[in-house]
Structure formats: C-alpha cells, structure tokens
Amino acid sequence: MSTPQELTFTRPDDWHLHLRDGAALQAVLPHTARQFARAIAMPNLKPPVTTTAQAMAYRERILAARPKDGPGADFQPLMVLYLTDNTPPDEIARAKDAGVVAVKMYPAGATTNSDAGVTDVRKTYKTLEALQRHGLLLLVHGEVTEGEIDVFDREAVFIDRVMSPLRAAFPELKVVFEHITTKEAAEYVAEAGPHTAATVTPQHLLYNRNAIFTGGLRPHYYCLPVLKREMHRQALLQAATSGSPRFFLGTDSAPHAAQLKENSVCGAGCFTAPAALELYAEAFEALGALDKLEAFASFHGPDFYGLPRNTGTVTLRRTPLTLPETLPFGDAVIKPLRAGETLAWSLV
Numbered sequence: 001m002s003t004p005q006e007l008t009f010t011r012p013d014d015w016h017l018h019l020r021d022g023a024a025l026q027a028v029l030p031h032t033a034r035q036f037a038r039a040i041a042m043p044n045l046k047p048p049v050t051t052t053a054q055a056m057a058y059r060e061r062i063l064a065a066r067p068k069d070g071p072g073a074d075f076q077p078l079m080v081l082y083l084t085d086n087t088p089p090d091e092i093a094r095a096k097d098a099g100v101v102a103v104k105m106y107p108a109g110a111t112t113n114s115d116a117g118v119t120d121v122r123k124t125y126k127t128l129e130a131l132q133r134h135g136l137l138l139l140v141h142g143e144v145t146e147g148e149i150d151v152f153d154r155e156a157v158f159i160d161r162v163m164s165p166l167r168a169a170f171p172e173l174k175v176v177f178e179h180i181t182t183k184e185a186a187e188y189v190a191e192a193g194p195h196t197a198a199t200v201t202p203q204h205l206l207y208n209r210n211a212i213f214t215g216g217l218r219p220h221y222y223c224l225p226v227l228k229r230e231m232h233r234q235a236l237l238q239a240a241t242s243g244s245p246r247f248f249l250g251t252d253s254a255p256h257a258a259q260l261k262e263n264s265v266c267g268a269g270c271f272t273a274p275a276a277l278e279l280y281a282e283a284f285e286a287l288g289a290l291d292k293l294e295a296f297a298s299f300h301g302p303d304f305y306g307l308p309r310n311t312g313t314v315t316l317r318r319t320p321l322t323l324p325e326t327l328p329f330g331d332a333v334i335k336p337l338r339a340g341e342t343l344a345w346s347l348v
C-alpha cells in the first residue's frame with residue numbers, strides 16, 4: 001500500500017468543543033477556527049449557558065474573538081443550552097427560534113462545571129419532550145455520578161441506568177453520546193438505531209489509561225470520561241474507522257491553564273485544538289484508514305445534525321510538526337496535548 005504524502009478533504013467541523021470565555025476564549029478560538037468551519041460551543045461556562053439569551057450573548061462574544069481576516073474569519077459557533085433540573089419546556093421553542101441547535105445534559109457533579117447539571121434525568125422529561133417535538137438534539141455527558149460506581153465503569157453503567165430508559169422514552173429524539181470511551185458505548189451506539197450517534201475524541205483514539213501513569217503521573221492526559229483499557233481504545237478505533245455515519249469528530253478540546261493541570265488537584269480536560277486534525281490523522285493512519293477520515297470529520301456530523309456539509313477543503317501534509325511547549329492563555333499559559341513533541345502530519 002502506498003503512503004499518501006498529502007490529504008485534501010472537505011472542511012471539517014468540531015462537534016464537541018470548549019471555547020471558555022474572556023481571555024481564554026481569545027486565546028483558544030484561533031486554533032479551532034483555522035481548521036474547522038463550525039463547532040459545537042459547549043455551554044459549561046461559569047455561570048452555565050442555561051437560557052437562549054445567554055447563548056445568543058455567548059455567540060456574539062465568540063464571533064468577536066474570531067480572526068479579523070484570513071483562515072477562520074468565517075468560523076461559525078453552534079450554540080447549545082445547558083440543561084438543568086429546571087429548564088422550562090417553553091425555553092426550547094425560544095432556543096429553536098434563535099438558532100440554538102442542541103441542549104447538553106451534564107449529570108450533576110460528573111465533570112468540569114457540572115454543578116448546575118441534572119440531578120435526576122426524570123426531572124427533565126417534560127423539557128426533553130419539547131426537545132423531541134422541536135427537533136433539537138440532546139447531547140449527553142454519559143457518566144453516572146454515584147460515588148460507589150468505579151470511575152472506570154461510570155460510562156458503561158450510564159448506558160443501563162440512564163441512556164437506555166431515555167432512548168425508550170423518546171425514540172424520535174436525536175441523541176449524541178458525547179466523547180465515548182468504552183466498547184460498551186461504541187456497541188450501544190452502533191446498535192441503537194438512526195437517532196443515536198457519538199463523538200469520539202483524538203485522545204481516546206490514541207491513548208489508553210497507561211498514558212496517565214507512564215513514568216509518573218501525567219496530568220495532561222487526564223480528562224473525563226477518563227482514558228480506559230486498550231481493549232476499549234481498539235473498539236473506538238474500529239467504530240470511528242468503520243464508515244458508520246453515527247460516529248463523528250468531536251475533539252472535546254478542554255483548555256485549563258497549565259498551573260491548574262499541574263496541581264495537587266488537576267482539572268479534567270485535554271487541550272487538543274492546536275493539532276486536532278493532525279492527531280486524528282495519526283490515529284486513522286495507524287489503522288490504514290486515512291480514506292475514512294473525511295466522512296468522520298466532515299460528513300457524518302452535519303448529516304446527523306441536519307445541517308449542510310461544508311464547502312471548501314483543508315489539506316494535511318506529511319511534514320513534521322513540533323508542538324510548542326506552551327501557548328499563551330490570558331495571564332497564564334496552556335500546554336497542548338503532546339507539547340514539545342513532533343507529529344507526522346501538519347495542516348497546510
């Protein structure tokens with residue numbers, strides 16, 4: 001088999017992204033905007049984006065942070081509401097009219113800035129009914145929060161306790177199982193029918209849980225859901241490269257200042273935005289599946305969301321790319337995943 005030196009494909013989108021706000025937003029947005037035409041702007045800000053009015057204001061701040069010209073000047077954020085126990089069903093109609101595309105469910109306490117999240121999914125069923133009726137998507141951080149459930153099992157248990165009953169209650173609702181990390185989730189999504197899809201991150205395709213412990217504790221490999229065993233990574237690779245339209249790109253790039261990652265308590269999240277496409281290319285190439293990258297990155301997402309595919313292209317070239325040790329992040333610095341290391345591909 002020949003090894004391609006260059007890969008040109010339709011401009012992709014990032015279906016799971018944390019852009020933060022203020023100086024952090026200014027610092028991280030250009031990395032995404034130069035690669036991706038659109039991105040799902042996750043709503044777990046402090047305070048969370050729970051209303052349509054907040055989502056519209058956040059959208060304006062994102063648009064204002066775009067590069068003024070050149071690549072990325074036309075980047076479009078896709079807005080999402082943060083679901084709480086008390087999100088009124090009539091907020092969904094307002095959201096739809098304003099162009100909000102989805103609502104995100106964070107089980108309370110499951111991850112970064114999830115304190116205002118859902119304590120019992122049944123409390124939200126009237127709102128989910130409105131979501132189903134109006135054709136907005138439900139995006140899910142799929143982990144249970146019961147402390148007695150082992151941290152490595154929280155996603156698999158979530159399928160039985162929350163996802164399956166929710167799917168049965170709202171069969172027409174489009175649901176994205178975000179950042180899946182297990183064989184169980186990959187199998188569930190593959191078999192759940194046309195209204196269920198999943199995003200897959202680069203770190204979960206490239207690493208298993210040993211990466212967190214190689215030669216010492218490595219905070220930059222700590223994200224949620226936490227990296228799993230090799231068996232699970234293999235299942236995710238199979239799913240992402242299978243050509244199934246129900247798996248698509250979502251980096252979950254989640255910036256935290258380096259001093260907060262390298263701390264006695266390390267925040268969860270990998271900052272992958274600076275080389276997101278390069279990292280996915282590395283994962284796909286390892287399986288000889290570069291020919292499957294375009295559909296995963298550029299077709300399956302918009303098709304599932306019911307949005308047009310992008311026009312225009314991006315090109316990856318087999319030119320070594322050495323990632324910087326640190327990047328500016330407001331008054332702080334941030335370390336990208338693989339900081340200081342050299343990648344095989346680079347975006348032209």
Ligand SMILES: NC(=O)N[C@@H](CC(=O)O)C(=O)O
Nearest residue numbers: 018111112223224254268269
């Ligand atoms: N993935 C993470 O580890 N962190 C995300 C939150 C999330 O997506 O769960 C963040 O906002 O930092």
Ligand SMILES: [Zn+2]
Nearest residue numbers: 111141224225
């Ligand atoms: Zn999450």
Ligand SMILES: [Zn+2]
Nearest residue numbers: 016042252254
């Ligand atoms: Zn996330």
